[in-house]
Amino acid sequence: MLFVVFAGYGTVKLLGGQYDYGDWEISNHTADGTSVVWAFYGYSEFYGRFTGLYELLPALLLLSRRTATLGALGLFAVSLNITVMDFAYGYPMVKYFSLVYTLLCLFLIAQDRDRLLAAFWHGPARSPGRTP
Incomplete structure (x- = not known):
């Protein structure tokens, strides 16, 4: 679902629409x-x-399991900005859709929470028997 939404909006923007x-x-x-x-x-x-490109590229990353977390991180940043903008400027019902997309991105990121924590906060894994 996220791929379809963001690839669609990104393509429309790249083609000069919206x-x-x-x-x-x-x-x-x-x-x-x-x-x-x-x-x-x-x-x-x-x-x-450019905003269309920043929606389309992370959406394409969702299509592969190896790059899905990176795509979800990129789309989370994009969708959070859209959600805040939609609420701040009083968009109609679409603001609730953008909120759902933001939460779905967050859900995808949470699925790889352990890998992200290991990569960014717990440092590299050490081999047994090696001293620092």
């Missing part, structure tokens, strides 16, 4: 939060497409 590219004028007196966000991300076409 954000408001082009010439526009915006006022904080007349624009809602959603319009401000789409205009901000669409201000730079390069940045808008």
Whole structure:
């Protein structure tokens, strides 16, 4: 499910969709939060497409068991940002979907908790009989 969602959104962004590219004028007196966000991300076409790449690449990493944890870590960062943005700018129902995606990424990361702790906090494993 996470692959389909993030690969879909990432592809749409890479193809130039979702954000408001082009010439526009915006006022904080007349624009809602959603319009401000789409205009901000669409201000730079390069940045808008870059956000799509950052959704698509980690989604592709989910397809292999060897890289799924790395993909989940990348998507957790992306989805957490989207979730906070959705709630902060008052997006409609989609904010609850993004919250679910963030929690699903966290669930995937928790599945490899022991490996992550061993890799980042417990240091390298030592061979028996070797002294430090």
